[in-house]
Amino acid sequence: RRARSPTRGGGGCWGGGGGGGRGGGGGGGGDPLNNKGSDMSDKQGLPESSDPVITDKTGAEALRAEMEESPISAKTLYAFILVMSFVVMVEAAIECDRANDCSDERGWAVTVGVVSIISSGVALILDIYTDACSDVMGVIFSFYMLALWSAGAGVLTFRAPFTRTGNGYFASWGAWLASAYLVYSESPFLKKKISEVFNAGLHFQSMLSIVLGSIVVLIAGAILCSDESCTNQNAYSVAVPCVAIPVVLPFMFLTMVQDYRIWASLFMAVWWLCGAAVLTFDRPFTFTGNGYFGCWIACLGSLYWFFLCGVQEADIVAKIQEEINKRTKNTKDQPAVIPEAPDTKNDAKLDNEVKLDVKDNNAQEGGKAVA
Incomplete structure (x- = not known):
């Protein structure tokens, strides 16, 4: 708050004088009720009777826009990855103790958990106390964590030890997400x-x-074929996505084939409905895991694609046809304008009169020429 001091101007608090008072420098005393200098001073600065306010909104608007674009902060993500990594490490250690063996995939599970705990912990500390994880370093570290957990979740949930849903399974995919x-x-x-x-x-x-679900089923089926035998249902788990992916991909990027998507969507709906029924009711994906979720994601995506191509577009066409019929009916209900029949007698009489007038005019002109 500004103190009202007589030393601020030569003429006192409200005086003019040498330009130091609240009057803003005009000669002579200023009227406090009609002092333009005072109004300008109050507009440019803070009001005497109000708390300080933020006049520059650029920084606040930029911060708000940044929060809307990325509602989850990097600190929150680092902390979440740290917790998920700890869960994976603990679950992997329990699996090692149960099997009395901590090699291969179980050893990899422990390694991924420990490395991720160290990495995310260091990143969280640096992000809180420094700016080391901003800009370029933040991008590099984010790609490093994605690569680490792609290898981690890929091996741990497709091969071992977290092939079925549980703490280790959800923690692995949570860290990857x-x-x-x-x-x-x-x-x-x-x-x-x-x-x-x-x-x-x-x-x-x-x-x-459909494509993503098919890729997941293809990977899960290929691993089963390599670990066990590639016959019967295991072979079918590879065949279903191998047919689905080439059928769907052209309709995602090529416009020349869009006229046939109703038939492609119908085929995919039937194909994946049969595939999901066999693979999840019989074998090999009778338990909840990557293959199970992949089957039903692809199946539901196929059914929804058929709904969009068939049922929804058929409703649109029906509505358009209904609108056309409605307008046609309105046109028919309007009274038709019947053109009058031509009066041939009057037309012939009029033609004769015109011809006589032309002859009279020609005769008059000929008489004038002879004269």
Whole structure:
């Protein structure tokens, strides 16, 4: 708050004088009720009877826009990855103790958990107390965590020891999802591309779910074929996605084949409905895991794609046809304008009169010429 001191101006608090008072420097005394200098001073500075306010909104608006673009902060993601890594490490240690063996996939589970705990812990400390994890270093570290957990979740949930749903399974995929979101929030290029995918429309998203689910089933089936035998249902788990992926991909990127998507969506709905029924009711994906979830994601995506291509578009065509019929009916209900029949007698009489007038005019002109 500004103190009202007589030393601020030569003429006192409200005086003019040498330009130091609240009057702002005019000669002579100023009227406190009609003092323009005082109004200008109050507008430029803070009011005497109010608390300080933020006049520059640029920083606040930028911060708000940044929070809207990335609602989950990097600190939260680092902390979440740290907790998930600890769960994976503990679950892996228990699996090692049960099997009395900590080699191969079990040893890899312990290694991934420990490395991720150290990495995410260091990143969390640096992000809190320094700016070392900002900009370029943040992007590099986010890609490092995504690569680490892609290898971790891929091996641990497809091969061993977390092939079925449980603490280790969900913690592995939770750490992977947090790492993927960290890459999304740190990389503007990937953020733009992923936003384009989400804005591409329901047709593209349904086909993308079919492809992603098929890839998961293909990987799970291929591992079963390599570890066990590639016959009967195991072979079928590889055949179903191998047929589905080449069928769907052209409809995602080529416009020349869009006229046939109703038939492709119908085929995919039947194909994946049969595939999910065999693979999840009989074998090999009778328990909840990657193969099980992949089957039903692809199946539901196929059914939804058929709904979009068949039922929804048929409703649109029916509505258009109904509107056309409605307008046609309104046109028919309007009274028709019947043109008058031509009066041939009057037309002939009029033609004769015109011809006589022309002859009279010619005769008059000929008489004038002879004269």
